[in-house]
Amino acid sequence: MTSPTTEPPKIKWSYMDHWRSQGPAGPIDQWQSRLAMTRFLRQVAAVGFDAIDTFDFRFWQILEQYGSVANYQEFVQEQGLERIVNTFHGVYYTPDRYAPEVPATHDTILEDFRVTMDRWSGIQLDNIIVMPGSRFFDEVGVSDDGLKHAAEVWGKVGQITQEYGVNLTCHHEFYGGIRTRAQIDAFYDYADPEFVKFFVDTAQHCIADVDPVDVYEAHHDRVTGFHFKDTRTKDVNEDYRLWPDAELSAVTTEKWFYEMGTAEGLVDFESFMRSVRDHGYTGWISVEHDKADKVGGDYSESTAIARWYAKNVLDGIYEEVAK
Amino acid sequence: MTGVRWGYALNQWDTNIDAFVRKRDHERAFKTISISGFSGVELTAVSFGPWEPFGSPHEIANLYGSLDGLRSFLSECALDAVSSYVYDPFVGFDVEMGRGPDPLDPGAVEQITGTALWFAEAVHRLGGDTLVVRPVGSAWQTGELSDDQVGTLARLWNEVGRRIAEHDVRLALHVDFLSALRLGDGIDRLLAATAPEFVGLALDTAELAVAGIDPVEFFRSHADRVRHIQLKNARELVDDAEALTPHAEQFVRTEGGARRIERWFFEPTDEGGLIDFEAFARAVADSDYSGWIVVESDQSPRPAESAMVSGWYVQKVLEPIIARSRHALGAPR
Numbered sequence: 001m002t003s004p005t006t007e008p009p010k011i012k013w014s015y016m017d018h019w020r021s022q023g024p025a026g027p028i029d030q031w032q033s034r035l036a037m038t039r040f041l042r043q044v045a046a047v048g049f050d051a052i053d054t055f056d057f058r059f060w061q062i063l064e065q066y067g068s069v070a071n072y073q074e075f076v077q078e079q080g081l082e083r084i085v086n087t088f089h090g091v092y093y094t095p096d097r098y099a100p101e102v103p104a105t106h107d108t109i110l111e112d113f114r115v116t117m118d119r120w121s122g123i124q125l126d127n128i129i130v131m132p133g134s135r136f137f138d139e140v141g142v143s144d145d146g147l148k149h150a151a152e153v154w155g156k157v158g159q160i161t162q163e164y165g166v167n168l169t170c171h172h173e174f175y176g177g178i179r180t181r182a183q184i185d186a187f188y189d190y191a192d193p194e195f196v197k198f199f200v201d202t203a204q205h206c207i208a209d210v211d212p213v214d215v216y217e218a219h220h221d222r223v224t225g226f227h228f229k230d231t232r233t234k235d236v237n238e239d240y241r242l243w244p245d246a247e248l249s250a251v252t253t254e255k256w257f258y259e260m261g262t263a264e265g266l267v268d269f270e271s272f273m274r275s276v277r278d279h280g281y282t283g284w285i286s287v288e289h290d291k292a293d294k295v296g297g298d299y300s301e302s303t304a305i306a307r308w309y310a311k312n313v314l315d316g317i318y319e320e321v322a323k
Numbered sequence: 324m325t326g327v328r329w330g331y332a333l334n335q336w337d338t339n340i341d342a343f344v345r346k347r348d349h350e351r352a353f354k355t356i357s358i359s360g361f362s363g364v365e366l367t368a369v370s371f372g373p374w375e376p377f378g379s380p381h382e383i384a385n386l387y388g389s390l391d392g393l394r395s396f397l398s399e400c401a402l403d404a405v406s407s408y409v410y411d412p413f414v415g416f417d418v419e420m421g422r423g424p425d426p427l428d429p430g431a432v433e434q435i436t437g438t439a440l441w442f443a444e445a446v447h448r449l450g451g452d453t454l455v456v457r458p459v460g461s462a463w464q465t466g467e468l469s470d471d472q473v474g475t476l477a478r479l480w481n482e483v484g485r486r487i488a489e490h491d492v493r494l495a496l497h498v499d500f501l502s503a504l505r506l507g508d509g510i511d512r513l514l515a516a517t518a519p520e521f522v523g524l525a526l527d528t529a530e531l532a533v534a535g536i537d538p539v540e541f542f543r544s545h546a547d548r549v550r551h552i553q554l555k556n557a558r559e560l561v562d563d564a565e566a567l568t569p570h571a572e573q574f575v576r577t578e579g580g581a582r583r584i585e586r587w588f589f590e591p592t593d594e595g596g597l598i599d600f601e602a603f604a605r606a607v608a609d610s611d612y613s614g615w616i617v618v619e620s621d622q623s624p625r626p627a628e629s630a631m632v633s634g635w636y637v638q639k640v641l642e643p644i645i646a647r648s649r650h651a652l653g654a655p656r
Contacts, residue, residue, distance in 0.1 A: 022624065022625060042592075042631070042632050046359050046632065047360075048358065300628040300631055303631075304358050305358075308358040311358065
């Protein structure tokens, strides 16, 4: 009698670590203590996530509390998760100092990535995620020349990151300078496909009136990851122009993002998953629902609901073809 | 297979008649419980009144069409069953929400049995097998129970247990920390007076611990009568004198007594907790116990978070202890 072979799953689920909770003395961030981090990681592991994603600006808290990035990953693993998959490069872009569309700032950007990648070299990441364009609040968006400049610098950044075995991948916020379908298509036409990858955020595209399935279909060959999250509102008021952060400043929309798996969401995740499956994507899918605690929400519950949907609906769609 | 099934109690969500009344609320709670690794949910009905979503046949019909409709809804949320219903006879299970009957009233047998039968039929049709009851009022109301009172209770619960067994549901007496049964050897006297085939115990780790009873030791000495287990943690003790405070339900349990204890119950993972849950899991593994273990964190201000951290602890710590030990003993039980 031979033992049945169990193939490893072709997709796995990671959790992007936006998180806030209530502690005994009021609201807390899980980075404030190892105890809070333990409680966060155990909740994520309990509902069946296999890994987490994080922000690279957490580096200093990691050093203070865990000593090194590798130590922090070990701490993550002690709670039953495999590893850290992706990190989001959180930088405030300004044309005078740091802007992909402005060549005069490119040396600063390249030096920033050399430092950043070195900091994270203690673990193996799949992707470092960037906003490919600045926020240009006073203009329609990035000019064609600006798109070319951005594509150029990200190509150079991608060469740096690949020296560390990490993809440079671009994430298009609804308020970003590269936000419309035409801008996205043009940007990837200019960008070197070997070094500039695409990270699809279902809700951000949807808010910007870009169909997430269509844009994925068009660019699937350079997609290296996803944020699966939902929205109930498209930006019909040009809220993307609001300063300093359209995710927080919009007057008529207090909460842009929701967990997937609710009837009110605008993103068609089932169609999206069929497309992911049909294009043969394997690897990690990240679940995100930033600002889940707004208007009475609860990160824990949203995380459970999203993971429930991934396990009970989306995994089944993916496995239909796997069979 | 260990013969143990893991459930989670819904009581921390269901706290008020103007909350948790919509199917949408129920769906989110059920999905949270399911994805946290539990296959069943325990329901506590606080009223038969029109606002009680799970203890009122009418409201179940309104929301779900029928008990079968509720079971289908649970299945759609990836839950196998309602593991158990919790029934306190003192709650007035009628539309006017009056005070319910006292188990120490010999004339209350038919009324209590009738309500228990509804719950038993309901839990059976919802895939579960246990009716958890509050067998007697609080210590301050009765003092230590007389032999006559123990006899009255035994006749009542034998009758209820016998009648609900016809629905394949077992009766489990739940001893809370204010219960009259905590005084003297009340628990053992009632157990001795009742028929083991019809009347068992619902062992609640926190309630016993607050009452000064070690739940691990208690389980090991009473395993043959334990029909149901509820796991939750506690940090503070209540001695007999405090339990005898007049109106202790309000002045001790709700207000926290003279010490102003803000919260009596916590998740099993609570670091300040009194209970050694790993020792408890070993005791279960060493026994023949099969059935539901329901994790509770009633009084949690954040139900989803409590369910999730408890789910981690069950999956990563408690269930492996039980599975390893029973495997080592050579056979599933």
